[in-house]
Amino acid sequence: MVIAIGNAKGGTGKSTLLLLLASYLSEKKEKVFLISMEEKGTLSLLFERSKILEHELPMEYVTCDLSHARLLISRLAEEKGAIILLEFPSLLYDEHMVQLFAAPDLLICPFCYDTPTLNASIYFACFARRIKKGIPLLFLPNRVISNASYEFREETDQVLRQIAPVSPCIFEHIGFQRISSMSVDARLLKRCAPLLELIYSQYLPLRENISIHKP
Numbered sequence: 069m070v071i072a073i074g075n076a077k078g079g080t081g082k083s084t085l086l087l088l089l090a091s092y093l094s095e096k097k098e099k100v101f102l103i104s105m106e107e108k109g110t111l112s113l114l115f116e117r118s119k120i121l122e123h124e125l126p127m128e129y130v131t132c133d134l135s136h137a138r139l140l141i142s143r144l145a146e147e148k149g150a151i152i153l154l155e156f157p158s159l160l161y162d163e164h165m166v167q168l169f170a171a172p173d174l175l176i177c178p179f180c181y182d183t184p185t186l187n188a189s190i191y192f193a194c195f196a197r198r199i200k201k202g203i204p205l206l207f208l209p210n211r212v213i214s215n216a217s218y219e220f221r222e223e224t225d226q227v228l229r230q231i232a233p234v235s236p237c238i239f240e241h242i243g244f245q246r247i248s249s250m251s252v253d254a255r256l257l258k259r260c261a262p263l264l265e266l267i268y269s270q271y272l273p274l275r276e277n278i279s280i281h282k283p
Contacts, residue, residue, distance in 0.1 A: 072172035074156025077188035080178045081210040083110035086155050091252040092264040094126030101144050102129045104155045117249040134164035141171050169199035174271050178210040181218045193231050209237035236263050
């Protein structure tokens with residue numbers, strides 16, 4: 069099964085969310101491949117620190133440029149039961165991105181409650197649906213400040229639900245700022261477990277009906 073996380077705007081917490089999901093799925097004894105298409109992105113930096121600290125990671129991490137992504141995904145998908153997690157780059161105008169949108173069996177779009185990010189999220193979701201009609205899509209409110217007042221939060225969720233479901237939110241926490249490698253603190257993972265369990269229980273059963281994926 070291929071799960072991608074992306075948004076047309078950077079800074080929505082894609083990398084952290086992918087790392088949390090990879091760690092959670094690994095705890096469930098799943099075989100996880102984590103792929104980033106940004107060689108100098110956040111995940112690559114965290115991976116390099118993990119090597120220096122000699123952390124034993126529960127998932128396999130790979131970087132890949134867009135031109136080779138389809139071939140890599142196809143080969144990894146041949147491993148029975150494997151879950152492939154993709155970090156989509158924010159830039160959508162690369163010609164290889166159009167082909168890559170055909171790969172995910174689930175597309176998660178993290179967003180924040182601000183106008184530029186919301187506009188980018190809607191654009192990203194609509195673009196994805198034009199490429200792959202009917203793709204399972206999930207909006208995920210991320211970095212939500214617990215004591216903040218979001219004036220149009222309810223209205224925003226209503227608009228997004230016309231496109232796809234909106235998950236429970238992930239609240240901002242100091243633990244996210246302290247992530248310095250791919251080794252996720254167990255307390256932070258536990259804090260986000262209800263949302264991760266929702267993704268695991270509601271969407272991963274879909275893989276039973278998915279044949280070997282060859283994008």
